[in-house]
Structure formats: C-alpha cells, structure tokens
Amino acid sequence: MDYPGGRYSNYKRTNNGDGSRRDRFGPYKGNRRSHYYTPPPKTKEEELEERLTSLLVKVGDKAPQTKSNLEVLVTVLEKEYHDNKETILKGLKHCITELPMKTSIYATLTGIVNTKNFDIGGDILSCLSDAMDEALAGGNWRSVKLLLRYFAELVNANVVLPGSLIALYDGFLRVMSEPNPRMERVDAIVYIVLASIPWVAPQLSDRARDDFDRVLQTIEGYVSQRPAIAQASGGQVVLEALKINRGAVADDPYPQLDFLDLLWAQILDLRKDNWETGILLKPYSYFEDLFNQELQHELREFSLPPDSESSRFPYQEPKFWIFDDSLIPEGKVHLPATGTIARFILDDITSDIIHLFPHNHRECANYLLALPDFLNTQYIEEHNYIPLETTIECLYCELVKLPRSQEKSVYYAMLLGNLCRNAKDKAPSIFARALKILYARLDSREGAHAGTDVESIKRLGEWFAHHLSNFGFIWKWHDWEPAIQDPTSAQFVFIRETLERCIRLSYYERVKEAVPESFQSGEFPIFPSEAPAPVFVYEDAEQCGDAETFALATELLAAMNKKKPIEEVEAILLRISRHGSGMSIDNENAMSTDDAYTDGNGAQLVRDVFLQCLLSNGCKSFSHILNIIERYLVVLQKLNRTSEARLHSTAIIANFWRHNTQFLEIVLDKMMNYRVIDPSSIISWVLSEEVLAEHYSRWFIWTTLKNILSKINLKSEQIQIKLAATRNRDEFSTNEESLQLVQTLENSLSTTNREKKEAFILVFQRFIDLITRYIQSMESQGIVPQNTIWWRWVVGNFREVGRNFEKDIYTMLVTLDAVVFTDHIDARITQIWREIKQMYQRRILA
Known part of the structure; x- marks a missing residue:
C-alpha cells in the first residue's frame, strides 16, 4: 500500500497492540490529516517544461532507437520552441555540460534542428557560445573542454565549417604567445584543444588538412619544450611533491607520464591509424545526406580570461594506471592499450561522469554502467573490452589523487558500492583484482622504504574500511597473511590501520569474526587481542x-x-x-x-x-x-x-x-575546546621523538596533527565570516554597537591568525628538529636515512602537511624561509621544502 507522501516515504503505521493503530506521529485517530505536505498540482506549463527537459536528458539512452528518437525529438522541439525557447536552450546547455557521454548525440540533434530551422540552429549556437564565455570567465575548465568538444562535433554535423573550428583553436593557442605565460595555464588550454581532436580529426584531415597540420605542429613545438620550460622555472614537468608512486627506481611501477604528454602520444598514435578512433559512436552518420544540404554558422571568437594571482588551472598529473597492458599478462586486461586514443576516450568520459554527479551516486553509477551504450558497441565487443575496468580504475585514481581528491572518500565508497550491487556479475571481481594490484604496489620492488605515497595509502585504507563495513567485512584475508611477517612494510601498516578503522565503524567482536586467527597471534599480531579499552x-x-x-x-x-x-x-x-x-x-x-x-x-x-x-x-x-x-x-x-x-x-x-585511538582523538579535541590544553601541546606531543619512535606509521598520530591544524584554520575562517557579515549590515556606519563588535572581531581575528602562524611554524620546526637528529643518528651508524621506513612515513607526512595546507602556508613563506628553513639546515630537508614550494608556485586547481 502507498501511504501519504509517496511509496518510498518514511511514513509508517504499526499496531499499538490493542487492535488500534498508530503512526509515527502518535496514536491513530481515524480520519486525521496527513502530516505530509502535499504539493499543489503542476500547471500545464510546468508539466510541459518537465517533459521537454526529460526528453532532452533521455535522448540516446536506447542506442538502437537513437535515430528515430532524434527525429521525434526534433519534431517536438520545433513545435514547442516558440513558446518554450528558454526551457529548451537551458536544458540543452545543461545536457551538453553535464552528460559528457552524449556530446555527439546533442551535436547531431543540433545539426538536424539546423536543417529544419536555421534560426533555431543559430539560437542554439549562440546559447552554447554564451556558456563557453561563462565557463572561461569562471575558470570552469571541464565545461570549457566539453563545450569545445561539442563545437568540434558540430563540424561532423555540418553546422560549422572546419575552418571556423580551426580559427577557434588558433584563438585558444594564442595563449602560447602571451608574455611569460605560466606553464600550467598553457598546459590547460593545450590539453583542452587536444581533448577535442579525436571527435573531429577525420573531418579536419579531409577538409582542412594544411590548417590542421599547422595546429598540430604548434602543439608539438610546445610539448617538446615543456621540460625546458619547467626547468627554467625551477621545477620539473611532474611535480615531485605530488607523485603517488615513490619508487626507488624511476619507472616503479611504470614510467610517470603526465596527462598532457600521454595525450599527445595517444594523438600521434591516432594519426598513424589515419585518425580513425573506432570506439566513438557516430550518430551523425545516420543523417549525412540531410547534413550535406544545410547552411553553416560561424563560431564566435572567444577570449581567454587574463591570468592573475587567483587563477587556478588543472595539474597535468602523472597518469595513474592499474590495468596497465605492459605490466599485466596478455589477456588479463580488458581495455584498450594505455597508449591508444581509445583508452583516453574511456578514461576521460568516465572521469567526467564521476565528477559531474557528486550529489547523486546512484544516478552516477547508472550512467557509468550504461557507458558502453554511448560508444561503438560493436567495436567494444569485437575487442572484448570491459569499460567497467576503466570505471574502477578511475575511482581508485580519484581516491589517491594528490594533493587531494575532488570529493570526500565516502562518495567514492558509496559509488563503488552501487556498482557492486548493480553489476554483481562483474564489478566485485574487478574491484577486488584492482585492489590486489594496488596492494602489491604499496611497497617498492626494492624494499619497504619506498612505494605508494603514504597519504595515498591512508586514503585507500580509510575508504576500504568504509567499503568493508557495507559488505559484512568479507574479504580474502588469508591472501594477505604473508604481510604479517614484516611489520615494517606498508602492506602490514595498511592491513593494521584498515582493521582499526573497521572496528571504529562497527565493533571489535564483529570484525574479529571476519579476520583469520593468524592476524591475532604470532610474533607481530596485526589485529588487537582485546577490544579497545x-x-x-x-x-x-x-x-x-x-x-x-x-x-x-x-x-x-x-x-x-x-x-x-x-x-x-x-x-x-x-x-x-x-x-x-x-x-x-x-x-x-x-x-x-x-x-x-x-x-x-x-x-x-x-x-x-x-x-x-x-x-x-x-x-x-x-x-x-x-x-x-x-x-x-x-x-x-x-x-x-x-x-x-x-x-x-x-x-x-x-x-x-x-588502545582506543578514536577516543584519544576526540578527547584531545574536546580538551582543546575547553582550553585545558592548546594546539602547541598536541603538536609537540605528536612530533616528539618518544612518540614517533614507536608510532611513526600509526595513522591516528598524523590524523591528530592534521585535525589540529584544520581546527585552527576553521576558527580563523569562522571569525572572518562573522566579521564580513557584521561589516555588511546597513546600520554599520552609524551603530556604535556594531562598530564595537567589528573592533572586537578584528582583534579576535588578529589573535587567531597569530596563533595559527605560531602553530605552523612550530610544526615545521619540530619536523626539522626530528629529521635532523634522525639523519645524524642514522649516519653515525652508517645507514642512509632515506632508505629507512621511519624516513618514508615521517617525511611523507611532512609532505602531506605541505600539500593539505597550501593556502595557509603560502601566506607565511617569507617568514618560514627566514625563521625555519634557514641555510644551516640539511640539504635533504630543504629539498623537500623546495618541492612543496614548487607546488605552490604552480597554483594548482585540485
């Protein structure tokens, strides 16, 4: 039965035990009014707007019917356009910038509309051009990329001529001619241009080859100069501070190619194949005869926003592979080779879908599972590809991404959980295989002193604990029993800390039942023998x-x-x-x-x-x-x-x-709230030789430090918000009480910022003192400090602090250089600090 509020509402009726009934709001008294708000019925205009939007969103969902669905939708749009112009244009704009797997479908739709009504085609192009201006002005680089890809597809639908798109490329690439352009700014624009080329390359090669070759030569010249450009600015193409894989050798576990270098290599590979992608769906091919008769529009010229101190650009990070065809035996990877454009297309669309649905993991999971329907299904089946492997790989990539993931780890956990439930035949086995590969890479081939970045390991473990808590802590734990023989390995740490978080999310006895007895015994028990107390x-x-x-x-x-x-x-x-x-x-x-x-x-x-x-x-x-x-x-x-x-x-x-680190973190936080202890006392305790001698790889130690710094920042931010709100009141200029409040808040902000500065100085000073003494101790014993486990975890968390608090530390650079990172410090420490500052200088958009 459907109760008031809809079938899926939380409304419940139960028996009182005496034959009467009650609902969640009290005893049932017969014909009482529902406590649920009943919205008024929708007007015809609202129903029509909802229907038109739904038609735009759903077009192309059923691949075999794409041609007929497009024709029907065009008829509807023509009929309703005059009365619902804004709804249609707005809906189309959102579809193009939020449904990246359907770019070709919406471009084809635009082409058909353009043949029926040239003026409507012009309106659509103008609307999407406005969207491009808006995305450029706001630094929304994902939308810029998707809109440029849409404009490229308009060439296939003959809505714009190849020369018009080439002119647009030329305008974007003029960024290279700016005086002293920042590398990350040029990188972002070049990447966006390259990311559209696979969708339109055959047309450009056939109809504007000379101009197309000129564009490619311009890009090739820049890509070849990038190492020298990076070196001239005191850095390198791949930032050392942001490497996820910290192998003892450069190619451990594989060569570190960043997104731009890799995409350029994939474009060159595509050119060898005469620009034929194979994997892309080409709905415009259904209407080639119709498109040959239509008139074209000119793309407007777009202006890139001027660079400024506040401008942020995506970092062309090293490409993160799990299912790498060069490392995994033949036949075990059901994806295009990493060097092909087909792999880029799968990766790029998947990543965009993941990022565009952060508030709806269920809908995101549905689109990810349906991704093959928006590609050339025949091509995928012929090559025995499983795009779900790309999805799992991209999820892991986002989880461990440095300097930070775009979303909270719980989003990725919920998304993966939905994939496992909705694709029980494939997703769980792919997920498990991927995690086992990552687990094997936690430590370097040359030893436990190198491997995956320690922050990425922590994120992976925290996410895995959340996932296990939703699936009964079921895992093939026996496969990981060899790790318990080496407590210094990152694999041992990963298992120990993941299980501790599982206990936090559930309770001791429940988790104990799931793990082998060997985890609780032996010389190095990895699971506590007693419940936290x-x-x-x-x-x-x-x-x-x-x-x-x-x-x-x-x-x-x-x-x-x-x-x-x-x-x-x-x-x-x-x-x-x-x-x-x-x-x-x-x-x-x-x-x-x-x-x-x-x-x-x-x-x-x-x-x-x-x-x-x-x-x-x-x-x-x-x-x-x-x-x-x-x-x-x-x-x-x-x-x-x-x-x-x-x-x-x-x-x-x-x-x-x-023995109960969760309570420890909470009680320390509460004691600080009551001003019994202060940030300095907690920082000094965490970064003491006595604590780190035993607990350098314990995650609660580093979480405590990170939480303290975050809390100091939050306090400063809250005062700033309150101060801004007080200053903006209408009565501010004449109200003596408001003036006094502003003065009080300004004083409070000054005090808080001074305390924050002192806390960060103390953190770095403590790190330096610790590492310096450790270097002296190790070298006196003939041991290379960098080849120890202590160095990996302590220095790794030094980097993590630098990465996570960029905004705050950046304002203190002059003071830190003058007071903390002075000339007498060991060069190995100053090198780490230099790497962190290089990250700041690139002003990365995470």
Missing part, C-alpha cells in the same frame, strides 16, 4: 606500584563518582601533591593549594592521578566525559597553566586511551 593505571595497587598513591586515587575516584564539591576534591589533590613531593600528606602547613598545582613532582603526580580518575569516570560515553570536564574545569585549568603542564596532560590522555 582505557588504561587506568590506578585501577589496582599492583599496577599502580605505590600503595599510598593507590589509596589516594581510590579516594579521589570515589569523590568524583559521588559528585563531591570541588573543595573536597581539591583537598584530596593537596594530599596527593604532598605525597608526590615526599611530604607528610596530613601536614597542613607543608604546602598550599596553589603549590599543589605547580610544585615539581607533586604537581605532576596530581595531574596524572586527577586526569586519569577524571577520564575513568567519564569513559562510558562522550556525554559523560563532557559533563565531568565541565564539572572540574576550574581544577583542570589550574593544573595546566604552563606549556610544560599542558604537554604533560596531553601525554597522560594519550597513554590512557592508547
């Missing part, structure tokens, strides 16, 4: 090691449990402090209350006992811990007046929750 040192006298301290801690815990007044709690703390200082605990004249919180060993013992008892009392839930922090906030603040005290408190909290 706190470590309360004062739980028993033997563990405490001091009967007097244990008795006092027991008394304190009892007082907290009974919610005794702060005065009674402080009296116990005073006695603890006296004991820690070697005094008689009952000598009231031996120490004052203030001394109890600041006096040497006594204060340290008070801090340790008090914090552990507080955490033990509040460990039942997050609400418990928040309540007890608020209850004893005054005491906590007295105990943490100095930087040394705050660092000590951070270490106590970390030790208490060392």
